[in-house]
Amino acid sequence: MSRLLGPLAIASCLLLAACGFEPLYGEREQAIPTESLLSRVEVPPIKDRTGQLVRIELTNRMTPTRPAPRSAFTLIVKLNESKASLAVKKDSSATRANLTIAASFILKQNSDGLELMKGSVRSGNNYDILVSDFATLAAESDARRRGAKDVADGIVDRLAIFLSRNQQRLSGGPAR
Numbered sequence: 001m002s003r004l005l006g007p008l009a010i011a012s013c014l015l016l017a018a019c020g021f022e023p024l025y026g027e028r029e030q031a032i033p034t035e036s037l038l039s040r041v042e043v044p045p046i047k048d049r050t051g052q053l054v055r056i057e058l059t060n061r062m063t064p065t066r067p068a069p070r071s072a073f074t075l076i077v078k079l080n081e082s083k084a085s086l087a088v089k090k091d092s093s094a095t096r097a098n099l100t101i102a103a104s105f106i107l108k109q110n111s112d113g114l115e116l117m118k119g120s121v122r123s124g125n126n127y128d129i130l131v132s133d134f135a136t137l138a139a140e141s142d143a144r145r146r147g148a149k150d151v152a153d154g155i156v157d158r159l160a161i162f163l164s165r166n167q168q169r170l171s172g173g174p175a176r
Contacts, residue, residue: 037163038062038156041107042071050081050101050144057152062159072170073116077105077155081144086126099140100124101147105155107162109170116170117162121154123147
C-alpha cells in the first residue's frame with residue numbers, strides 16, 4: 001500500500017498542474033496579487049446594525065493593512081434579515097429560532113459606474129430562546145455576528161475569484 005502512495009501522489013500533482021489550476025492567493029506569473037485587487041474595493045456604509053457588522057467584516061478581510069489604496073471599485077451591499085421559530089412547544093412558545101441574513105451585492109467600477117458583477121449570499125444561524133430575555137438577546141446577537149461574518153466571507157470569496165479571473169480585462173489588457 002505504501003509503495004503505491006508515492007507514485008499516486010506524484011501522478012495527482014501532475015494532473016493538478018495540467019488542469020490549469022492557479023492559486024487564488026498565491027504567487028502567479030504576470031498577475032497582480034489578489035490581496036492588492038481586493039484592497040482597491042470600497043465598501044460604503046450599509047444600513048442597520050447588521051449592515052455595520054457586515055461592512056466591518058468586509059473591510060477587515062479586503063484591506064487588513066491600512067491605509068487602503070485609492071479605490072477603483074465600489075461594492076454596494078443590501079441586506080435582508082429574517083427570524084423564524086424552529087422548535088415550538090405544545091403551549092405555542094418557541095425554544096429555538098433561526099436568524100437568516102440574505103445579502104445582494106453589486107460591484108461597480110468607479111471610473112465609469114459600470115456594473116461588473118452581481119451576486120447574492122445567504123447565511124442561516126440558529127440560537128436558543130431561553131427563559132431570560134437578556135440571554136436570548138445575547139444568543140441572537142451572537143447569531144447575527146456569525147451570520148455577518150459568513151455573509152462577508154461569501155462576498156469576499158466571490159469578489160476574489162471574479163477580480164483574479166478578470167484582472168487583465170479590468171486593467172485594459174486582453175482577457176485571459
